[in-house]
Amino acid sequence: MQNDAQSQIVVDALVKRFGSFAAVDGVSFEVGRGEVMGFIGPNGAGKSTLIRILCGLLRPSAGRALVAGIDVAQDPEGVRRRIGYMSQKFSLYSDMSVVENLRFFGGIYGVSRADIGARLRFAVDMAGLTGREDALVATLAGGWKQRLALGAAILHRPAILFLDEPTSGVDPSSRRRFWELIHTLAQDGVSILVSTHYMDEAEYCHRVALINRGRLIALGTPLELRQHALAGELLAIEGNSLGDVMAQIRQAPGVLDVAMFGSALHALVDQAALRSPELLQLLSSTGRTNVRVHRIEPSLEDSFVHLVSASAAVAGALA
């Protein structure tokens, strides 16, 4: 996945300005054939703008983006023929049936008459809608709609698939089935770029790009991001009514941050082995004896929150 010949998406110093605002501000990365790349970042970080540029829908202000070897600024039409795109809104017609929707999208994507029959069967099968071809889309539950929208996005066998928050508001069982489909497509060589707010989903990706204020602030496997993002170690503190001691724990030596998590506290400390007995002592001095302090592995969400806050602090210091 390293060289240009293998990369299906090459983004090089890409910039998109709206007036004086840089929505995308010098982003570079590559996505290999059959790779699932996750895009995570706060609302308004520039994820959707980036995806729209890569789909040939928006012209970049500077830099270069190649999709399937085609420059998006020079031949957006050529790019659109080779990609599939699915947004959080699913863009299906509620008052049309399953098969009518697929025929409609087949027409838009220019699927030939010879191929359309087989592609429709494939999409209906994949969505698990066999036997319900004539059902109105309005009558389908969220998970079915989502898989149908995915089926519509890949009717023309695109080499690259862009998914913009495809699972918003879909239940867990359906999301799992959806992700199985994504991985099946990836194994067949389709490159997939997917944006999400859900860190459990980011864990399913091969690599994850974290975007904040138009910049790429971290890129790596979920494991790398979890292990190297935090400038410290995490302790979980379990016990009763811990909310009252949060302020004291925040002041304790070696404690970098503390947050409530369910009925527990999570504390970021410089050294877990050193601080854990100290915190236990602090807690028992407040009369809390039935507490447990133990080291936990940071989650991807911990890394996300830390990296985004750190980059905001840097931006604040420079401003």
Place this chain on the structure above:
Amino acid sequence: MSVTAAAMIEVSALEKRFGSLQAVADLSFSVQAGEIFGLVGPDGAGKTTTLRMLASVMQPDAGSIVIDGIDVLALPEQAKRHVSYMPQRFGLYEDLTVDENIRFYADLFEMPRQVWRERADAMLAAANMTPFRQRLAGLLSGGMKQKLGLVCSLVHTPRVLLLDEPTTGVDPLSRREFWQILYSLRAEGVAMLISTAYLDEAERCDRLALLNAGRVMYCDTPAGLKARMPGAMLEIIAADPRQLLDFVRTLPGVQGVLLVGIGVHVHVDAPQRLSQIEAALATKGMAVTTIALVEPTIEDLFVALLEQASSMEKT
């Protein structure tokens, strides 16, 4: 959260039918003051219907709802004064500013200016929204809209807060801030009922009810629920996860396999399957980087319990 205290929300034998569809069936649970209670379940499990009935915007067919000692079915207007309901799409006025939206909801509930002003200042600060008070609500990001919706729902200091999937489409940082506000309400003794389809969020609740087809399947703390996981979860990391998936699926004791980025998660009927699967992989000559037991997430549990329920229906 003392066990002897009367519950803030007491739901018993609640029923709701839409034509031939039983949306809510014999639903009972209670929520204490200062407790965050999660309703989780697939689409159509009855989460939204339940919240609507509690908010007295929908009439149940049978059963009772008592909120803070008030019978909601008999005295809906009286109950409403203590309850705040934040639907999936909260009604913000997009052409009003953040401050104007808050004032609108405060006036609606006839709150004294001094009281809601102080409260709004504190909550906007906790939500990191103080710099945006003069911004039009229509120009806020999705995360900020949800946080503003929460602030508006809370200006009249309700004792019960009902939240229907409040963080759908909200980024992790805003979601954390959102939850920090919920935790501070918990400390004030507010009882909260929150529905969610995202199970990492369910882990943040004090107790959870797993709903399916309008009924409570299980109700417990997140830790208590995880202890009910039938069998165990294995994580196998390998160079070719799909080949692995196809093979592992055929092995005895395997109840479900999920492809993740760099490997698979396998739900097995017993932890002892680990060594059997390891041996089977070796015999087949499949290279594996690591294979280990992992702690199930609430989501693993949820999927496993639902699969169990649907296979019991079939037999």
